[in-house]
Each structure stands twice: as C-alpha cells, then as structure tokens.
Amino acid sequence: MLRGLGTAIVFIAFIGLVFWAYNGKRKGSFDEAANLPFADEASDSPNSAKDSKE
Numbered sequence: 001m002l003r004g005l006g007t008a009i010v011f012i013a014f015i016g017l018v019f020w021a022y023n024g025k026r027k028g029s030f031d032e033a034a035n036l037p038f039a040d041e042a043s044d045s046p047n048s049a050k051d052s053k054e
Helices: 001-020 026-033 036-043 046-053
Strands: none
Touching: 001 026, 026 036
C-alpha cells in the first residue's frame, strides 16, 4: 500500500512538472535561459580574442 501511494505521489509531481514546463507563461523565461550560453559571444568584440593572447 505504501509503495502504491509513493508511486502515485511521484506520478502527480511528474504531471505537475510537465504542466509547469510546457505552460505558455514560462516560454519567455525559458527562451531567455536557452540563449544564455550565447550571451557571452554576442558581447565579445573581434579584438578581445587578440588582446587575451598577449
């Protein structure tokens, strides 16, 4: 009985997480987070790589 209850709680948490992740309200913040790895490259100038080698 306890295992079944634990499984049900984890399943409900999983469904809640899926709804949270695919909610339309979160799209903007997820898009911003998805672009974070590229934010450094956009702010670098072509001369910054040359300056860091010296």
